[in-house]
Amino acid sequence: MLGGAGVAGALSACGNSLTTADNSGDGRRSIKVGLVIPQAGVYTALGIDMKRGWDLWLERHGGKFGDYTVTTVTADEGETPQTGVPAVQKLLQSDQVDVLVGIVSSATALGVKDMVSAAKKLLIVSNAGAGSITGPGRSPYIWRTSFTNAQVAGAMGRYLSTTDIKTAYAIAPDYAAGAEAIEGFTKEFTRGGGTVVGQDKPPFGKTQDYQPYLSRIQASRAQATFCFFGGAESVAFVKQYAQFGLSAKIPIYASGFLTEGGVLAAQGDAALGVKSALHYTSELDNRANNEFRNAYQARYDAVPNCYAVATWDAAAVLHRALKSPIALDGDSLVTALSSLGPIEDSPRGAWSFDGQSPQQEFYLRTVERHGSSLVNAVTGQLGRFGQST
Amino acid sequence: MSAVPAGLGYARVSLRSGALAAAIAVTLVAAPFYLAPYATTTLTRMLVFGLFAASLDLLVGLIGLPSLGHAAYLGIGAYTAGWLALHGLTSPLALLLAASASALAGLGAGWISVRSSGIFFLILTLAIGEIAEQIAQSWTAVTGGSNGLYGIPAATVGPLTASDVASLYYYVLGGFGVGMAMLWSVSASPLGAALRGIRDNKTRMRALGYESTRYELFAFVLAAAVAGFAGGLLAAQQRLVTPSDLGFTTSALALFAVVIGGSGRLWAACLGAALIIGVRDVAGLTVNGHGPLLLGLLFIAAVYLMPHGIAGLPRRRK
Amino acid sequence: MPEWVPVAMTATINGLAIGLLLFVSAVGLTLIFGMMDVLNLAHGGLFLIGAYLVAESPTWTTFAVGLAAATTIGAVAGGALSLATAPLARRPHLDQALLTLGIALVIAEVLSALYGDDVRPANPPPGLDGAVPILGHQYPTYRLAVIGVGVVLALVFYWMVERTKLGALFRASVADRDMVAAIGIDVRFVRVGVLVVGSALAAVAGFLGGPIYNARPGLDSTILVLALVVVVIGGLGSVRGVLLASLLVGQIESTGRALLPSLASFLLFGALAVTIAVKPKGLLR
Structure with a gap:
């Protein structure tokens, strides 16, 4: 065993990728990107949105970042790090990709930190929202184009404290992201003079029926409910909130994921009037978003959402970083990303990196019916938030 | 519960199987020299899961107690070792402490569980496993909650560090050897014979003066200890x-690794585990999210085509 | 009136609705196990088929057609399952579990191919989509209707198992399968019948539960685990036990969570562990 460990040192060099071959000469440069998205399990729908954002950017830009022709290798992240970590490992060791993009689960994003750092490869997280991914103790090679959980919730908390609402009930699933959301909301809401009169954390992934919590919310006599839910849980929560007659009495103010993407249509009229904070909505009226939305709808017959935009923007920042030819190792790419400045032409509006995670404008969105479909209409601007605000 | 007839159990090691074992050992030791890095990584993962499945086979195959919560002890060991490494203890001592922590937990859970049997044992162990997962989710100060313990430093043996693909492989292979040797020595001992006797005819063994519950508890604790290792x-x-390491899916995959391999044979459990990891992490990653479908088809095919698991194939062909 | 009174009150009523729904979901599982000795892990998949069939069913006509379809598909699936498990009659439980788990994974994959990976919303039929006030809290009418249907089904099953000849045969099979065969009763068609009825019930339960849970990938395993818990707490093969355990679990999931929200994650499996530790063969065996 000990002797073997000695031999191993000599072999370890095999783990590093050798991609410089094509990239030394004239214009025939290429870059290999590993796209890590859930293709099975509960987050599959998010994975589809992310892949669409990625594919659409490449389609509309000739499949190139700068002069580099892009090859994409997709790997299934699954639901948990048990599948997500091997997926990243495969892309790094077997496919020898230059850059990694994607990742929905924060546990997976945090779990691959050492692996990515050891390989000195750039990872652009385009969904996972745990603060610590780009917070203290971060890897210099892990950047993010999405959001942090506390950032989104904090935007809602600060806004709510400026309204007539002084008491709120906070509810989020019992896992790390839910805790970060409640914390982020509470911090900003109480700073502005509000009081969180009660909070609940229903078991994550094991709660189908919110009735016990809805009764508690009503009994608390709070003026508003703050919540953070996504996917199937957001559909169950919003529909049951309406079925139990709460939406008429205690309005919902949420982290925007509650009504973002495919879940909104599933919630149906139960979602009408729900207010939420997010850094994107398909209804944003700016030139970049109008073009993006039209192209997206034409290509996929679907309305784009923040998950597609974050992965679209991951492609956009890589394009900017590779404007002038550089080496594709993590250090060179990180240096290029550090000097990008504001990204003006994103569908979400202009944003920039605050450290390694976006500083961006947040919008107040209200669910309205436009024709036959429901949309998150823009009903206010909440100001710019960085990851550290 | 076992598909293996009595008499074809663990104890008999013939010359031929000895030679086979030696050949396998050589193949394993040489693996990093002829495998690509990712294949070595996958093999490393197979070894860990294989040892885990073999520890479960001690319960399922040797004494006839099918557990659906065995990942709890894998997880307790993993959290213990991970926590110790984060606090500076990266030496193999951490493995022993991990095994001890799991053994202790197994003593408590086993004391409750071994009074039931069959499907009730199955579901009771499932419940205890779910509770363990929930504790991992909730006890954030120690376990890191749903994000788990990350940034665990590499294991060390004396001055050597198991940080790159090959050295990590050898570290795990060494541990695998130690764990398997331990399981083997128990199953080949008179104690193992007594355990098999209880599996095949509990009443008779009781009549012979064996206190079956005590033996079952012993097997449970030992299986937990090796799982913790x-x-x-x-x-x-x-x-x-992360909590998914001690979740239901992990437990179920290990149980079905034992069944697919052919319960009652430690090496067969390892093969079953290798097959499942192979399907999930090699084939599954490249079929656009149809990994679960592959697993499902594998399960169905295994039941009809390999009624005695992989272990039963050679006999069938004769 | 202190605030916890209406909270506890609505939670108790809700626990009854969830519990009875759980009874319909789980009773088939216990029938199949009692009669055939098969632990059918594909049961949750059948529930999910039912849930998808009720999704986007806007009128009473579509509701009725969907219910008939769910019953038929469930019954046919039960017949297919009896064919698939027949060769395994003398094999260990684990082999049957492996097979039915494999089938469950395949069903899930087929449903995901047919319906996509987004949540499919299901709404109650017209007239049942409102709410009635209970102590100042609104309570959905549909859930009250589920209580009604659940009570009727529970009574029908109780009568069938305890009072009819078929029921006597079932109970005899649970007690001693070999003896029933030895005294010359051909139980084959009864076994097929039990799988057909049990599977149809699972699909019907999914159909009834759809408007509460919605249809989505993953719901199958959630329901399967709940049903397993109920069946085991009740004592395998006991219809009365399943009823008792369903009502208990309904209350744990509802009233338990309302009054002890911080322990919500531990309540269900804690109760299961305590039950089996104290009564190793379930409450009523």
């Missing part, structure tokens, strides 16, 4: 421990 290797291999 495997958990320690898991922490070193993944450098990450």
Whole structure:
């Protein structure tokens, strides 16, 4: 065993990728990107949105970042790090990709930190929202184009404290992201003079029926409910909130994921009037978003959402970083990303990196019916938030 | 519960199987020299899961107690080793402490569980496993909650560090050897014979003066300890421990690895585990999210085509 | 009136609705196990088929057609399952579990291919989509209707198992399968019948539960685990036990969570562990 460990040192060099071959000469440069998205399990729908954002950017830009022709290798992240970590490992060791993009689960994003750092490869997280991914103790090679959980919730908390609402009930699933959301909301809401009169954390992934919590919310006599839910849980929560007659009495103010993407249509009229904070909505009226939305709808017959935009923007920042030819190792790419400045032409509006995670404008969105479909209409601007605000 | 007839159990090691074992050992030791890095990584993962499945086979195959919560002990070991490594203890001592922590937990859970049997044992162990997962989710100060323990430093043996693909492989292979040797020595001993006797005819063994519950508890604790040891290797291999490591899916995959391999034979459990990891992490990653479908088809095919598991194939062909 | 009174009150009524729904979901599982000795892990998949069939069913006509379809598909699936498990009659439980788990994974994959990976919303039929006030809290009418249907089904099953000849045969099979065969009763068609009825019930339960849970990938395993818990707490093969355990679990999931929200994650499996530790063969065996 000990002797073997000695031999191993000599072999370890095999783990590093050798991609410089094509990239030394004239214009025939290429870059290999590993796209890590859930293709099975509960987050599959998010994975589809992310892949669409990625594919659409490449389609509309000739499949190139700068002069580099892009090859994409997709790997299934699954639901948990048990599948997500091997997926990243495969892309790094077997496919020898230059850059990694994607990742929905924060546990997976945090779990691959050492692996990515050891390989000195750039990872652009385009969904996972745990603060610590780009917070203290971060890897210099892990950047993010999405959001942090506390950032989104904090935007809602600060806004709510400026309204007539002084008491709120906070509810989020019992896992790390839910805790970060409640914390982020509470911090900003109480700073502005509000009081969180009660909070609940229903078991994550094991709660189908919110009735016990809805009764508690009503009994608390709070003026508003703050919540953070996504996917199937957001559909169950919003529909049951309406079925139990709460939406008429205690309005919902949420982290925007509650009504973002495919879940909104599933919630149906139960979602009408729900207010939420997010850094994107398909209804944003700016030139970049109008073009993006039209192209997206034409290509996929679907309305784009923040998950597609974050992965679209991951492609956009890589394009900017590779404007002038550089080496594709993590250090060179990180240096290029550090000097990008504001990204003006994103569908979400202009944003920039605050450290390694976006500083961006947040919008107040209200669910309205436009024709036959429901949309998150823009009903206010909440100001710019960085990851550290 | 076992598909293997009595008499074809663990104890008989013929010359031929001895030679086969030696050949396998050589193949395993040489693996990093002829395998690509990712294949070595996958093999490392197979070894960890294989040892874990073999520890479960001690319960399922040897004494006839099918557990659906065995991942709890893998997880407790992994969290213990991961926590110790994060606090500075990266030596193999952490593996022993991981095994001890799991043994202790197994003593408590086993004391409750071994009074039931069959499907009730199955579901009771499932419940205890779910509770363990919930504790891992909730006890954030120690376990890191749903994000788990990450940034675990590499394991060390004396001055050597198991940080790159090959050295990590050898570290895990060494641990695998130790764990398997331990399981083997128990199953080949008179104690193992007594355990098999209880599996085949509990009443008769009771009449002979064997207190079956005590033996079952012993097997449970031992299986938990080896699972915890495997958990320690898991922490070193993944450098990450999350609640899903002790969740239901992990338990179920291990149980079905034992069944597919052919319960009652430790090496068969390892093969079953290798097959499942292979399907999930090699084939599954490249079929656009149809990994679960592959697993489902594998399960169905295994039941009809390999009624005695992989272990039963050679006999059938004769 | 202190605030916890209406909270506890609505939670108790809700626990009854969830519990009875759980009874319909789980009773088939216990029938199949009692009669055939098969632990059918594909049961949750059948529930999910039912849930998808009720999704986007806007009128009473579509509701009725969907219910008939769910019953038929469930019954046919039960017949297919009896064919698939027949060769395994003398094999260990684990082999049957492996097979039915494999089938469950395949069903899930087929449903995901047919319906996509987004949540499919299901709404109650017209007239049942409102709410009635209970102590100042609104309570959905549909859930009250589920209580009604659940009570009727529970009574029908109780009568069938305890009072009819078929029921006597079932109970005899649970007690001693070999003896029933030895005294010359051909139980083959009864076994097929039990799988057909049990599977149809699972699909019907999914159909009834759809408007509460919605249809989505993953719901199958959630329901399967709940049903397993109920069946085991009740004592395998006991219809009365399943009823008792369903009502208990309904209350744990509802009233338990309302009054002890911080322990919500531990309540269900804690109760299961305590039950089996104290009564190793379930409450009523």
